[in-house]
Amino acid sequence: MTDALSSTEAPSPLVDPDERRGGTGTTRFVLTKLAEALASLILVVILGFLLFRMIPGDPVLTMTRNRPTSPALLAELRARMGVDKPILTQFFDYVRGLLRGDMGTSYILQRPVADLIAERAWPTILLVGSATLLAVALGLWLGVRAAWKRGSFFDRAHTGIALTLWSVPQFWLGLLLLVASNGLFPSRGMHSPDAAPDFLSQTLDVAHHLVLPCVTLLVVFYAQYMLVMRSSLLGEMNSEYLTTARAKGLREDLVRRRHAVPNALLPTVTLVFLQFGMVVSGSVSVEAVFSWPGLGQLTYDALHGPDLPVLQGVFVVLAGAVVVMNLLAELLYRVLDPRVRAA
């Protein structure tokens, strides 16, 4: 949420001007990016540890606040979480566990955190994936139309709507949709208990549940894609190749579709990957509103425990996923834009 709205210009963080100068080969570029991503992953792992262990205060006391405890119970919990060992030993235990896919045991649900995350990941991927696809499609379409008729009523109206929607907190929009839909769509969860067991009914049932959370995410996120597509296309509008295309007699919509849009598309396509962290953040509050059984709901429940092992696991997994997505964005940009490759 805190990412910049100010970046309604085309996003440039992908290629730093200082990096572009190097003129290095593709292999070296890929290796550098892989090394950087690896360093980021290591940083995620360290941060995940520091966040939950080095903060002043005892994690066990934090978890048991608002609960009856006894010294014996506290000592047992400390031993189980390993917080009674020296800090370096704790860190190596934690890293060794991560490498084996072991992220500790949930304090409240009493199940391995890794299993919890694995079973909650699919609903989140389904929700975030479908919302992103729709948001990109809608954002690109509106952005192209707004930029092509710059200053028109359509442009001004849609830029205004997008800016307003951008200022709307997702969870509030979700609550409003809940009230407004008035039972038309299911408001909680992902499955109805009374749906028929065959594949088609199950799919339809999930889709039915998906409508409200997906629309909530979509409405807030398409704005970013639209504004970036708009300013990216505006940047191409005065290019000479468009004059050439017009001079050879191409129809206006062909000039737009075949010449201007493909070039303007690049920043937006990579934005999809760069925005991944923000979409994930957004899904946490939306899942909390609609009780969508994904990672966001898991985080929400864990926060109320507070169930620190679960929060730690979710943080490491989501931050790690974002680092990987970011790596993909940088590699994809290189593949898609020959100008960067040649530089």
Place this chain on the structure above:
Amino acid sequence: MSTPVSSPRAIVWQRRRAAVAKIWREFASNKGGLIGLGFLAVIVVLAVLAPVITDESGLDVTKATGGPLRPPSGEFPLGTDVDGRSVLLMTFWGARVSLLVGFSATVLSVLIGTVIGVAAAHFGGWLSALLLRFTDFFLVLPSLVLAIALSAVLPQGISTIILAVGITSWPTTARLVRAQTLTIESLPYIERSKALGGGHLHIVGKHVLPGVMPLVLANTTLVVGNSIIAESTLSFLGVGDPTEVSWGSMLSTALTTGAVTRGAWWYLLPPGLAIVVIVLSFTLVGRALETVLNPRLRGEHS
């Protein structure tokens, strides 16, 4: 400029006044920015005056006078909440928390961002490279998830929210400040200053910071809007002080106490609309300032 000016200090101040007047004239020509500024002025004045013009005891659950979840009426223009408190009064007082957290978190975030941004551009070498990587790392992290993790380990309360929002939102400022510092430091007058023996402190304090500040200011207004949304989201998720009335906590209780399922729209609309209005106002002012202060954007954005 007809009056003869004697001291160099007076000349500097005269120039500064002229520059501010010019910026104001350009800002005033932006309709959206002016509307946003007007809304903000009204909201800030109302929030500051809340203890004077309303009675705080109406927020006390034990002294609530209305029935639970009553729709708007003459006595309660925006209806009542689950405990029978006036929604209008709660929205009124919620502005104080939202503004307080929004501004404090922004100060923290802009401070961290400016220090790291200037350092990443000014010192060069491995330190810059390291700071840049660090910034990029935080830029892509899912900030809400990080903020939730922070708030889970820190004690509940407003200061935790401020800290969580401030610590997760600085990277965009750092990026911006770094780019602007690089631009300024490539100008010849910095070289002159270095040749005359200006140290790091002198160059950064006298030349870089004054040059960077206008853009930081424009960016700050955008950060405030983001901070307010982040604050309300964290309060909604239940991180904040449960006894403190804020827009996020109002919406949180709306969900957990069943006001939503009972269709109590009068309880949902006021805090949400308040957030939208205040964030949109900050965004409009920020974009207007950006257009005025950032010459590169001029003419490109309508």
